[in-house]
Amino acid sequence: MLRKFGKKVSRIWSRIRVRVLAWRIKTRKVMIKRFKKKSPIVIRDQKIVQAAPDHIRVATFNVAMFSLAPAVSKSDGNWVDGVREHENTGLKSILKSSPLHSSSNGHEYSAKKVSINLLEDEISMSQNRVLRSPICFPLIGWKEDGSRSIFDVLKDVDADVLALQDVKAEEENEMKPLSDLAFALGMNYVFAESWAPEYGNAILSKWPIKRSKVQKIYDDQDFRNVLKATIDVPRTGELNFYCTQLDHLDENWRMKQIDAIVKSSDQPHILAGGINSLSGSDYSFDRWSNIVKYYEELGKPTPRTDVTRFLHENKYIDSKHFAGDCEPAVIITKGQSVQGTCKYGTRVDYIMASKELTYQFIPGTYSVVSSKGTSDHHIVKVDLVKLKAVIHHEEKRTKNFTQDIVNATRDSVLCKYL
Numbered sequence: 001m002l003r004k005f006g007k008k009v010s011r012i013w014s015r016i017r018v019r020v021l022a023w024r025i026k027t028r029k030v031m032i033k034r035f036k037k038k039s040p041i042v043i044r045d046q047k048i049v050q051a052a053p054d055h056i057r058v059a060t061f062n063v064a065m066f067s068l069a070p071a072v073s074k075s076d077g078n079w080v081d082g083v084r085e086h087e088n089t090g091l092k093s094i095l096k097s098s099p100l101h102s103s104s105n106g107h108e109y110s111a112k113k114v115s116i117n118l119l120e121d122e123i124s125m126s127q128n129r130v131l132r133s134p135i136c137f138p139l140i141g142w143k144e145d146g147s148r149s150i151f152d153v154l155k156d157v158d159a160d161v162l163a164l165q166d167v168k169a170e171e172e173n174e175m176k177p178l179s180d181l182a183f184a185l186g187m188n189y190v191f192a193e194s195w196a197p198e199y200g201n202a203i204l205s206k207w208p209i210k211r212s213k214v215q216k217i218y219d220d221q222d223f224r225n226v227l228k229a230t231i232d233v234p235r236t237g238e239l240n241f242y243c244t245q246l247d248h249l250d251e252n253w254r255m256k257q258i259d260a261i262v263k264s265s266d267q268p269h270i271l272a273g274g275i276n277s278l279s280g281s282d283y284s285f286d287r288w289s290n291i292v293k294y295y296e297e298l299g300k301p302t303p304r305t306d307v308t309r310f311l312h313e314n315k316y317i318d319s320k321h322f323a324g325d326c327e328p329a330v331i332i333t334k335g336q337s338v339q340g341t342c343k344y345g346t347r348v349d350y351i352m353a354s355k356e357l358t359y360q361f362i363p364g365t366y367s368v369v370s371s372k373g374t375s376d377h378h379i380v381k382v383d384l385v386k387l388k389a390v391i392h393h394e395e396k397r398t399k400n401f402t403q404d405i406v407n408a409t410r411d412s413v414l415c416k417y418l
Contacts, residue, residue, distance in 0.1 A: 052235035055362060056384040059159035059369075060272040060349055062245070062342075062377035063150050065166050065199060069374035071177035072151040072184045148374050151184045157369055157381055161231055162204040163243035163272035163351075167191065170198050178202055194245065195223040201243045201273065203229045210238065215264060217244065217257040226261050228269070236386050239359065240269035248276045251304040258307050262314050268357035270384075271316065274377075275350045277307035279318070282347055287335030291346060303346070315355035319382040320347075322361040329370035330378060339368035343376040351382050359384040 063071075154162065162185075169178035169191045182189040187204040192214035194200030203209070212229040216222050226244040233239050244261065247253045254277055261271070283291065291303055312318075320338050330339040341349040347368075353361065365383035 059381035060163040064375040071181040192227040245274040284335035324364040
């Protein structure tokens with residue numbers, strides 16, 4: 001008698017649990033922790049879905065070590081763990097030892113340390129790759145009134161994803177000033193130490209950074225690196241985004257570096273940063289002759305185009321071919337088809353798309369934006385859009401996958417409790 005009564009109570013209780021479970025799924029809380037908000041916002045009976053962006057703006061900028069302008073005008077010191085407050089598991093940094101860190105002997109280390117405050121003779125230093133300075137210093141007069149910050153110029157660009165080079169990030173000081181800049185822009189970031197302690201490349205994103213890794217470009221002794229990040233674009237898919245800065249003196253070494261990047265890339269991606277090689281299609285014959293002469297007078301290596309040709313041969317698409325309106329503040333030299341991005345008036349900063357990328361550049365959106373004296377480089381930006389056929393395919397696949405999960409969950413619940 002008691003056994004039959006127990007079974008009956010068990011069946012009734014199982015049915016009640018199924019109804020309660022169904023009700024909880026239907027009316028579950030959706031918690032969103034807003035940027036800079038300490039208390040979560042609770043929304044009932046409403047499914048919150050972030051809309052897919054109609055376009056994605058990417059940009060690259062060499063911030064010149066924040067030496068010409070501060071990262072932000074004033075730091076509020078509220079950055080938490082290197083990420084926006086709502087990203088609880090975000091990345092703080094990727095810090096890899098460079099050859100400058102590798103010595104265990106203090107005297108040897110100080111002998112190899114590169115000064116970041118004194119102007120180096122680039123040509124004499126180029127005779128010894130281990131010791132030479134990787135720093136390009138600005139020409140006198142580039143700085144304007146000194147009232148602007150890096151944040152001021154990047155705020156106007158309004159990029160969704162940023163590639164930054166010559167970034168300073170002090171690990172013992174909460175990754176400042178990079179973290180201050182990211183916080184002010186409301187962006188997540190990853191950082192990779194490159195050519196000197198606390199200096200390197202960074203990727204900033206308005207959306208979560210799902211994965212990231214850093215790779216010494218050519219070999220373990222190479223000062224430079226390529227920083228790779230996978231961005232989770234809402235309701236659109238992943239975007240693989242690479243940031244790098246190749247050698248600024250030796251085209252032969254740049255060829256080794258770019259060859260290593262291409263060979264190690266197993267996913268379609270955007271490649272952004274300082275390629276530091278020129279593209280022959282940017283200049284007329286007379287303009288090219290003037291550039292060569294100018295470089296000779298400065299004592300700089302003769303400009304070459306091997307790297308950009310190599311990228312073209314490997315089916316990389318140059319965003320410059322989708323040019324839009326020119327910003328009046330950025331002057332195009334006569335005999336040159338595109339704005340220069342560095343102090344010498346030449347284009348050395350690029351945004352390129354590898355073959356088979358499911359995103360494409362939007363015509364009329366490429367431009368070079370004046371850095372307004374905050375750096376010895378200008379900002380390059382362009383908009384992307386995901387191919388519609390790919391979006392529809394992924395939405396259908398996601399919908400089918402979600403429905404399968406719902407069906408499987410429902411069947412398992414019914415089998416368990418009924």
